[in-house]
Amino acid sequence: MMLKVETLDLFHGDAQALDQVSLAVEAHSVVAIVGANGAGKTSLIRTVAGIHKPARGRILWHGQDIAGWPSHKVCELGIGQVAEGRQIFPTLTVRENLETGAMLKRAKAKRRVNLERVLALFPKLAQRERQAAGTLSGGEQQMLAIGRCLMGEPSLVMFDEPSLGLAPAVVGEMLRTIRTLASEGLTVVLVEQNVAVSLKLADRAYVLENGRIVLEGTGAELLADDRVRQAYLGL
Template sequence: MLKLHKIHTKYGHIEALKGIDIHVKEGEIVAIIGANGAGKTTTLNTISGILKPVAGTIEYMNHDITKWPTDKIVAEGLIQVPEGRQIFPLLTVKENLMMGAYLRKDKLEVANDLEMVYNLFPRLKEREKQLGGTLSGGEQQMLAIGRALMSKPALLLLDEPSLGLAPIIVQNIFKIIVDINKKGTTIMLVEQNAHMALSIAHRGYVMETGKIILEDDAKALLNNDEVKSAYLGGH
């Protein structure tokens, strides 16, 4: 479904991605783990078209999207939930969600998807008329994911969904990510909480300083001694 081949991305003269290869099959949850500054967010931003690679190719659904503008990528169902949520603080919960459906013309389907999001996140239904900026961190994360789902993603890119959230909220968010995947959305997940990410993923990649250093089934990575000592607190 998605294939990155020898992708190099730079910030000015600094090479942030050094020729990475990643693939995602339809129906998978694929996790990318690694320390801060490893290049995880850069990878997602490069896939989304926010950053343009200086070399390499990105294929999505058999299209070469390497040079596509972001809006065209979004229209094809490749949707990113950015790090730090980036909701619209002065819009209501419902208005934020409807921004996700901005490109869609299928009014009836949009209404159905709104109900689907409210079923996944009952808290958002309760807070429908509240301003986004007045929500808690966990609720804002739910809103950011809900807004992305309103775009009808085929592939959902999630950047640090657990960031700054209490453990109980994190468990809830990850349970919902699994539900979204079971309903047919393929997911690529960038996450510092390596244990949580690998426990729900099918496959995983480990990044260090702009390179992929390991790729394996998620269960194998959870049991890998190097991964354990570096990213799972040794347990």
């Protein structure tokens, strides 16, 4: 197993954000995490990424426990994240944003190849290479955030609400991009408000409620589940 989370507990002060969360991510698969606002999806991603320190539990990366590792060490393992809210560097150019993502030790030598790959994946970024990232449209900024993450040569990418605040046409493009990346062999953990689409994309999915995993199965199983259909799909 590529990534295995075992009975993870996380607290923000007194409030428990994650309660005995366990999940598994197989290499080259897409795992969706579904849940309402405040269910703990972002907390889970940020804990795996090393930004929050869990109170208990293990995070196994290819069998090695990395719970509590600082985020810069986690990134060097090949665990990337596209954080919520398009955190690009606004006054740096598109090119500088991408280069910054390629400065990890694991990726520095391959930065030319990766740059070509990212620019081929997002031709719009190639057109705007010398433009300040803050001047891009919302969709382009999200592409830049994804591209910058890919520059770090990750083997697993955790996407946190990649379609948040984007125009519907762009949302489709975004999800197609993630599907393309997955088909090329990237392992994906996807947190997405667009539940129907993310379940269709997912090999395996988990439903989080109040910091607890309440349901898990293949994407198709959850799509057919009455509770999911009622609570998240409005059917």
